[in-house]
Amino acid sequence: MPATNDQLSKYERIEAFVKGFKLSSTAYKQVMTLLHQEMNNGLKTQSHKMADIKMFPTFVRSLPDGSEKGEFLALDLGGTNFRVLLVTLQGHDIDIQSKTYLIPQRIMLGTGEQLFDHIADCIGKFVSEHNLLSHTLPLGFTFSFPCQQEGLAKARLSQWTKGFRCEGVVGEDICRLLQEALLRRTNCKVEIVAVVNDAVGTLMAAAHVDHNCEIGLILGTGCNVCYMEYLDNVGTWGNEDEKDLHPRQVIINTEWGAFGDNGCLDFTRTEYDRELDTFSINPGKQVMEKMISGMYMGEIVRLVLERLTREGLLFQSADKDCPLFERGRFYTKYVSEVESDTDEFFRHTKLVLEELQVVNYTTEDCKIVKYVCTLVSARAAFLAAAGLATLINRLNKKDMTIAVDGSLYRFHPRFHNLMCLKIKELVKPGLKFKLCLSHDGSGKGAALTAAVSLRLRDLLALPTDSNALNLLSKDIQS
Template sequence: MPATNEQLSKYEKIEAIVKGFKLPAAAYKRAMTLLNQELNNGLKSQKSNATVLSMFPTFVRSTPDGSEKGEFLALDLGGTNFRVLLVRLNGQEIDIQSKTYLIPQTIMLGTGTQLFDHIAECIGKFVAEHDLISHQLPLGFTFSFPCHQEGLAKAKLSHWTKGFRCEGVVGEDICQLLHEALKRRTNCKVEIVAVVNDAVGTLMSAAHGDRNCEIGIILGTGCNACYMERLDNVHTWNKEEKDFQPKQVIINTEWGAFGDNGCLDFMRTEFDREVDTFSVNPSKQTHEKMISGMYMGEIVRLVLERLTHDQLLFRSVDRECALFERGRFYTKYVSEIESDTDEFFRHTKQVLDDMQVENYTTEDCKIVKYVCTLVSARAAFLAAAGLSTLINRLNKQDMTIAVDGSLYRFHPRFHNLMCLKIKELVKPGLKFRLSLSHDGSGKGAALTAAVSLRLRNLKNVEENGFTQPEMVSVKA
């Protein structure tokens, strides 16, 4: 049935409000050019004030090659719980045993000594339970808080997040603090050999089974990516270290900050600007705020609020309902709404009921779903543009991208949307695949420890012609 003039006018008004999310291919190609410039600027030894990407060398020089063997511990600390893992490697075979421990709030708000003593005691119990007290155990440490990394096993905490306020840790080397606690509280033979963030762990975990994997991306509450870069391009790297193989290093891009200098303003909508204004970090993490799960739901809510205000949606809605409450429309709702595949809108209706919206119509459900599809498609396309930049930069015929994060895992269309856009944006002839990384924060940390020992021995052979005895003693 043809639309009436009144209906046509209504949908034209809706399109005028949401048109900023429907970007042409040229906009994403422009973003790729800008991102590549920022990647290059971040790798320079003399960085200008306009450089927004940190481009931290992670000191991880190689992905697993399949020769890694032995017993390794992993510690995954990033919230109110932490995990200790025992990872046994034998080439491609891998066995993982783990246990989760709680961090009481009193310790989260106490001192650094209390925190690391608690962690060390739990590691000691775990090692004893697995009858490994006498074993030499290398440990990979996933520490999901902002750090300035100065070595493979040296990282200084920049600031606490996620409700932690432990005194005496900011500015300190977290590996050293853990090492001292292990000496105080246990008699374990544990050596902390690597500290990584979740993006690097994601890459390393996937690379264990796929040698073509040299890019890792997190698409969850936040958004970040890492990739393997040639040392010749890393002008911040110690020149003496460039003499040793391999001549590469994983770079933590911290690309959430892309656009903080205003270069992405041409892509931002009024809703992006409002999200930024009311965030805890205004004018920071511009790229992340257009993609990640922390912000996607709020962008959708602001659009729905605007449509309701303009009487294009929910004609009889109660202005006291949760739809008008900041932060109340969760990103998981976007994934649920986009899971609706028929005219009954079962998931959409459940979300609207949860938001205390009453007297909504089927047409309202269609509009809500339409807004969700536009906001999430832009996020997926922008993430795809970033990955396309890295794929083109590495310029390898066959590339695997390791992906992890709740947004990617649970959104029903994110994977397919990203693949479609990457195919459109990468150089002709370059093949790629997106691979969900399993347990990057645990397995990836242990694999990083295993690789670091292999390279340490290689370096000792190059320098001195022998292998370190204590590394030979790691039990297989």
């Protein structure tokens, strides 16, 4: 006869509510097999349209070689604020000056024209403040949203993520929208020469000093990865004139956050994942990202804590009107803070509970909160590790550096070590790897991409866009 709730111990009952986060090694190997299949589907012409993982070619054909020189602007747009940077390159010497600007909520939910006008206004002020109005400045644009790239400086937004819902942008060339706004709102001589996402920027920045680096990973508000792929494996590469030119490679923007949108990852998901998804702004989308990234991890923890509290297993005196019971109020930074406690005093956990207005908690409550945080973050780290192991095995190089950036990776006290342990378990014997923090990838990396793209214009004999600004100006005026 099965035991009743009364017969089960408190911790056995808690375990029943959280056991779904404890996936076996076999489960992670199954994730790898599925991811490899889905990546191939994204690369093949016949299956790309239906593939969840789009595997977009970025048109970035080369990594930095140390010869890059000059002044470049970089624009880093990927969240609730953005940065404008002036990057001066002299070989391996780099000088960076930058400023951060906020994006109001009304603009995030407004029109595309409002968004790009706001960005252009800020770029104009930045250029003026640095006395560069008379300079012709190439710009590398880090745009950290899913895009279909059609050229180095042409990318159409596939879908908004991270809380953005600006009208009139999906399906449009975001470089053209920004260039039009710059011409409309400023007197700057700025030409957008390359567009990348933050993963590509992260890879480019790290590869500038480490030539074994061919994978870039973002673990922050979102989660995405890019890597250098051989052109022979990219069925969606449409420019046959360039295919036979060297280098025969291109960086692939996987957009792997959408892995599992077809249901193949349902065996890894819990009731809390499904509830989070139901109440998200994009139900059924970005399934893998929702199990890993900083935008969602805190909410998964909150949903577990809420369930345990309602079951009488946690916070016996909790006020049901406190922020713990409000969606989105347990931030992912709380997970990092809770897990930074290394003794029995739970100083950081207590500060978090006080911010959530939880009163009369016990030391046992603190232990349970930390336990839940460790389970949710470990699953996230192991899923990310399984994804990286898939790529490391795919590239099959003896020494591989993975550039990583993002607030989750930077600030979580255990994420790096957890990922390394799981990758070692999952990669082929004999393959060595290291994870390195990529400093300012979405800024420095964007500028380096712009510099490399200018070099590739000559190297690959690509048509230049020297008259692009004049032609675009005439279009707008007419």
